[in-house]
Amino acid sequence: MVNLKFPYAQRMAGLSGSAIRELFAFSAKPGVISFAGGNPGAFALPDAQVAHIASALLRDNGKAILQYGQTEGYPPLRQSLPGYIQDTFAAQVQEDHVLVTTGSMQGLDLLLKTLVNPGDAVLTESPAFLGALQAMSSYQANIVPVNSDDEGIDINHLEEMMRKWRPKLLYIIPTFQNPTGRTLSLNRREQVARLAARYKVVVAEDDPYRSLRYRGQHVATIKSFDEEGWVVLLGSFSKVVSPGLRVGFMAGDAQLMRRCAVCKQCTDVHTANLNQAIVDAYLRDGLLSPHIDRICSQYATLMDTMLSQLKEMPKKRHYTQPEGGLFIFVELEDDVRATDLFRKAVERGVAFVPGEYFYPEGGHHNTLRLNFSNADRPAILRGMEILADSLQQM
Ligand SMILES: Cc1ncc(COP(=O)(O)O)c(C=O)c1O
Known part of the structure; x- marks a missing residue:
């Protein structure tokens, strides 16, 4: 060769x-x-449940599902998502705050593509999900690690790094973090939202493990403390339904979501309709819980x-x-x-x-x-x- x-x-x-x-x-x-x-x-x-749902969807609405769809998302799923986000993440969003993505990895990719020029500082808690670090590298971000301890990201260090680097983005996995399994405390979540607003930093709150709680109480999302719109919630159905379906979402400021949709259009046009419709059936028919x-x-x-x-x-x-x-x-x-x-x-x-x-x-x-x-x-x-x-x- x-x-x-x-x-x-x-x-x-x-x-x-x-x-x-x-x-x-x-x-x-x-x-x-x-x-x-x-x-x-x-x-x-x-697998058996998805086979059953998919065949019913194709039987009842096959022509529309097999046609090109909308970049922002399959309309029924987009309508279902605000209620799901309210119930699961206790965050209030409207339909135009939501963009369906091809896995939540794409949500991070679109944020990086929309916001980050080569050399721009991006803060991440450290250690962090390898896929996210790779995505940051692919946009030639200046990756700035922020220390964390058993309660999650260190708030004093975070503020110091925000002041020093004036980053565009903070990447954080607040619940059952990858790789540590740690959960960010309630108090620190509120402080992350406060610092984001003070230093005008977009927060990518990546929360794919939230529903996989085996004991203890749910902790409010960073997004639920976000008054101005700096926080973008990245959600995924990979860990609760199937990673192979590649369905996730991002929820944030409507104007920022529109910019991300423009980037998504030239990335994959839209997430597969059939896969979105399957996830929508899980939400609509009460199958997810x-x-x-x-x-x-x-x-x-x-x-x-x-x-x-x-x-x-x-x-x-x-x-x-x-x-x-x-x-x-x-x-x-x-x-x-x-x-x-x-x-x-x-x-x-x-x-x-x-x-x-x-x-x-x-x-x-x-x-x-x-x-x-x-x-x-x-x-x-x-x-x-x-x-x-x-x-x-x-
Ligand atoms: C923190 C975190 N975010 C995102 C992902 C990828 O999710 P998706 O399959 O929705 O792209 C993973 C997968 O391991 C993850 O651990």
């Missing part, structure tokens, strides 16, 4: 991702116990299984104890490198993601992210036993 030298754009320079792609390719191999991805468990994917209840009770068992195994894990210093979501974050003793543990674990058929990939500033070699949604209870017990044994040997 000839190794052609393609004239790549400068924006590709900051995008590596090869190590992590290899890691995910390995974890998808048959027989591997994967604590690596953020995939819903197979039991959580409602019982489905979420069902999957949450199973996820809770898996999370508790992993947490109880972590109690016995050698060489750990700290691990998060989430009340929901899909991830637990582990900090090992200072001299243990998670990539060394990864190499050992992989030889024995267990995968996870070393935590260092989630820190834009680097470092944190002694951390790892564990996902518990994609293995059954016996596999979690076995996988955790292998991790403990591998650590013991190090």
